[in-house]
Amino acid sequence: MAQQRFVSAEQAKAPFFLGIDVGGTGIKIGLTDDQGDTLDFVAIQTQEPNGPDDAMRRVNLACEELLTRCSLSKQDVVRAGLGTPGSQDIRKGLLLEPPNHPHWHHFPIVKCLEDHLGLSVSYANDANAAAFGEFWVGTGKIYDSMVLLTLGTGVGGGVIIDNELIVGQNSFGGECGHMIIDPSPNARLCAWGGGKGHLEAYASASGVTLRAREELLAGAESSLSTKIENITAKKIFEAAEQGDAWSLKFIEQTGDYLAVGITSMVHMVDPGLVVLGGAMNFGGSTSKTGQRFLQAVRKGFHERTFDHLKHGTSIEFASLGADAGYIGAAGIARSDYHKTV
Numbered sequence: 001m002a003q004q005r006f007v008s009a010e011q012a013k014a015p016f017f018l019g020i021d022v023g024g025t026g027i028k029i030g031l032t033d034d035q036g037d038t039l040d041f042v043a044i045q046t047q048e049p050n051g052p053d054d055a056m057r058r059v060n061l062a063c064e065e066l067l068t069r070c071s072l073s074k075q076d077v078v079r080a081g082l083g084t085p086g087s088q089d090i091r092k093g094l095l096l097e098p099p100n101h102p103h104w105h106h107f108p109i110v111k112c113l114e115d116h117l118g119l120s121v122s123y124a125n126d127a128n129a130a131a132f133g134e135f136w137v138g139t140g141k142i143y144d145s146m147v148l149l150t151l152g153t154g155v156g157g158g159v160i161i162d163n164e165l166i167v168g169q170n171s172f173g174g175e176c177g178h179m180i181i182d183p184s185p186n187a188r189l190c191a192w193g194g195g196k197g198h199l200e201a202y203a204s205a206s207g208v209t210l211r212a213r214e215e216l217l218a219g220a221e222s223s224l225s226t227k228i229e230n231i232t233a234k235k236i237f238e239a240a241e242q243g244d245a246w247s248l249k250f251i252e253q254t255g256d257y258l259a260v261g262i263t264s265m266v267h268m269v270d271p272g273l274v275v276l277g278g279a280m281n282f283g284g285s286t287s288k289t290g291q292r293f294l295q296a297v298r299k300g301f302h303e304r305t306f307d308h309l310k311h312g313t314s315i316e317f318a319s320l321g322a323d324a325g326y327i328g329a330a331g332i333a334r335s336d337y338h339k340t341v
């Protein structure tokens with residue numbers, strides 16, 4: 001599996017790109033070369049209540065410091081990429097109403113960052129940027145198309161078809177977590193907006209916690225039965241690793257819910273590769289439980305799809321971790337840059 005690579009300024013291949021990944025508490029900034037290798041990166045605090053202009057001012061200072069550390073200057077960078085949480089209007093460069101950034105609403109963040117940086121800025125949804133990072137240098141490196149699902153507090157994602165990131169008419173492209181997987185009247189509700197039967201309500205960390213609590217309260221036999229109030233996806237993973245049969249079965253059921261959504265996505269865009277990213281990976285490829293989780297996703301997909309898609313579609317874990325966001329933001333900047341030169 002492809003891993004993130006680091007490169008020295010002497011060995012890096014020009015031109016250079018800055019990637020900026022804005023989160024609720026931190027902003028990660030990386031400098032990459034034309035092949036997606038990272039020269040160096042830095043993290044600063046978001047300081048959300050101080051507003052977006054102050055944050056973009058500090059992003060610029062951090063970029064200058066990062067370049068100095070690499071013995072480079074702004075003249076060596078041809079473009080920057082910015083990823084932020086939605087909602088947003090990508091084409092207009094606007095933040096709309098990101099729920100964890102109440103002091104940043106309806107703000108022209110791209111113009112603001114361009115003014116501070118003195119560089120042109122490409123803009124993306126943060127989950128889409130992470131998808132593009134995995135596509136450029138991670139698990140998707142050898143593919144032309146890819147779908148990423150990020151399993152965290154919610155379920156995010158990104159869709160890349162024939163090397164193009166799908167943004168969509170309303171900047172909502174790739175919001176895989178809001179796919180409907182259960183049309184029944186008593187389907188689960190998703191955290192944002194109360195959408196009914198969405199994948200996120202079943203396969204995000206918060207959805208998993210709620211489902212687990214309900215099953216345990218209903219009398220499921222498990223080593224976690226006495227710890228229902230403090231249940232988390234991580235605790236279910238740990239119990240499964242210790243041999244708790246209910247936990248393992250529960251994780252496989254979660255994989256099957258994902259498989260329902262993945263089958264619909266594959267039937268829609270035929271990406272050839274589906275990547276599972278995010279913190280909730282039940283140990284990932286290095287753990288027994290993570291492997292069982294991945295097998296459950298593949299099995300559920302294979303049971304619901306056609307033979308040629310079963311053979312022509314890989315489902316794998318992501319490989320870049322939390323760095324996928326800034327790498328992908330830089331990658332989107334690179335993609336835009338190479339379209340103009």
Ligand SMILES: [Zn+2]
Nearest residue numbers: 178190195198
């Ligand atoms: Zn939803």
